[in-house]
Amino acid sequence: MVAELTGDAGGGRGLTSHERAAGRPWDDSYRDGGAPWDIGEPQPAVARLVGEGGFVGAVLDAGCGTGENALCVAALGLPVLGVDVAETAVAVARKKAAERGIAAEFAVADAFRLDRLGRRFDTVLDCGLFHTFDRDERRKYVASLGSVLECGGTLYVLCFSDIGPELGPHPVAREELSAAFGLADGWKVAAVEPDRIRATFNVDGLPAWLATIKRI
Ligand SMILES: C[S@@+](CC[C@H](N)C(=O)[O-])C[C@H]1O[C@@H](n2cnc3c(N)ncnc32)[C@H](O)[C@@H]1O
Secondary structure (H helix, E strand, O other): OOOOOOOEEEOOEEOOHHHHHHOOOHHHHHHOOOOOOOOOOOOHHHHHHHHOOOOOOOEEEEOOOOOHHHHHHHOOOOOEEEEEOOHHHHHHHHHHHHHHOOOOEEEEOOHHHHHHHOOOEEEEEEEOOHHHOOHHHHHHHHHHHHOOEEEEEEEEEEEEEOOOOOOOOOOEOHHHHHHHOOHHHOEEEEEEEEEEEEEOOEEEEEEEEEEEEEEO
16 A cells, blocks of 8 residues: 655645555656656557647647657647656656757646646647546646637547556546536537557557547
């Protein structure tokens, strides 16, 4: 059993439910180099979206980790900002961008306060962040996303699903996505398709949803 972690995560940010349950802040996952989601390349679902022209305009990657997805999008020549609370992950992402000569920006920032970025985006990617939040955190996060995504813009959420064998941690039901992104709050869930999220311990990936959500 993991000891409950309490208190402040630093930088005025409170610990998330995931950090409290895991007993350690997100940054620790990157210090020991064993983060199972950190696969050293973009998630196949994201690479596919890139190939299909799914990303346009200014792009935000919320919870970007070490930046593989953001860098894959930025290689198209689009302006991309990746944000994450884990300073170690952001430092690794910046180093990769410099080494690869890709002009992506990375910043330490809290997905609950995206308004503080003072910027707006045409496309937002969430690869593996939404599913780490509990119900109250999702409400705050969705409002935060709404403060930075342009009307008509697109949000992609790639999260673990609750359908199939070998479920990932934090499986999300399709209805939870519709509930979180309600019409009354200016969202339209355009599609929720079965997909996979790859992990270092599972190259075939775990069951996931790829949700395409429009800001209206
Ligand atoms: C499962 S990892 C996915 C990382 C990356 N998107 C990927 O696909 O490799 C979730 C990421 O969200 C970040 N994160 C968690 N809570 C956050 C918050 N409140 N604001 C910004 N990033 C957060 C974590 O530090 C972690 O890097």
